[in-house]
């Protein structure tokens with residue numbers, strides 16, 4: 185916002201008349217570049233861990249929060265624009281720490297990308313972290329969008345075999361199938377994984393990730409524990425966080441946590457702990473991972489000592505964990521609605537992953553592993569079939585028995601910490617100096633997490649939208 189032209193002119197003319205022997209005009213300081221906004225009367229849940237504050241005052245100037253608290257703690261500045269929020273609930277903007285936004289082959293890089301991001305913002309999501317993409321392509325497209333959450337992108341990294349397997353025969357329970365190198369599938373989507381060979385200097389990976397604007401690395405596949413360690417150390421020297429796609433074939437989640445990685449995604453991926461290093465390696469080379477996971481991952485094996493030891497290590501080391509339960513539930517639902525003559529191996533895998541992942545997440549919570557609520561939202565396909573942050577939070581409350589407060593922390597303060605880097609210092613809580621990323625709800629989300637659907641308005645960096653403004657024009661397919 186800029187000062188109005190008449191006010192600026194009045195100030196200039198006051199300066200002009202101050203000289204040349206004219207009567208001395210009192211010098212009035214110019215009005216602030218952007219007037220403050222005061223949100224008054226809401227119950228404030230600031231995400232820092234303190235109890236909700238009733239009849240709170242929250243003051244925003246420009247893109248930052250000036251203060252937030254009880255009326256005595258935070259004053260409404262003179263001239264502030266006051267937003268009445270009596271009887272409503274103010275919470276930090278939500279963070280979805282696991283999305284996939286860019287699919288060049290599915291059209292989501294064009295207009296669809298902007299519409300999808302507006303829809304996320306309308307749901308109160310003010311920050312997303314993309315976990316698989318071409319960071320440079322995604323970030324340049326997002327830069328031109330007016331109404332969108334903050335977007336951070338991770339750089340995918342995988343080992344040599346991910347790129348060069350040739351067309352290989354793999355024995356499966358459907359017989360022998362021929363698989364192309366997985367990197368080709370990824371590149372077809374428009375994603376740009378970087379290849380890392382164990383003996384290479386990891387600094388070149390870090391330099392390339394920096395160059396494309398990535399905030400950190402996501403280790404994806406075909407990396408052994410030595411490679412994981414070298415990449416993690418190099419990234420941390422450069423101030424970049426490192427996350428793993430569950431077990432990164434062959435390195436297990438336990439090995440990744442021990443290497444000091446910042447977080448891992450996909451609860452079902454802890455099935456990797458049920459195999460030895462040699463088994464994991466041979467599964468990646470010649471085996472059918474889906475079939476092996478479907479038989480090993482049961483609700484009972486979630487309590488296997490090897491799985492529990494890894495969860496304990498994650499809790500002790502502070503390795504963050506994104507279960508992505510909603511995405512798995514969506515896969516189960518999608519399979520159930522598709523009419524099939526016989527159960528497919530894919531179905532066996534998805535069902536096993538869903539049960540195992542749920543049980544692993546309960547154990548993780550019991551053992552003090554810190555959760556970050558990432559949904560694995562994918563920006564294509566029918567909207568009803570996409571995982572959502574709201575769906576993930578609902579499952580954390582209904583199926584994992586987190587309190588609504590604990591679930592909300594996983595999508596605010598703890599998600600910001602889990603993401604690391606700049607976001608960890610600027611988002612996730614309502615505190616002085618943080619970005620003014622806020623959501624006003626009509627009803628109390630701490631009583632019922634479903635009340636996250638009662639968004640009155642959402643503010644990102646001091647700019648306010650009502651959901652209707654954002655959703656208008658969005659094609660729901």
Ligand SMILES: [Zn+2]
Pocket residue numbers: 282283284315316560
């Ligand atoms: Zn994902």
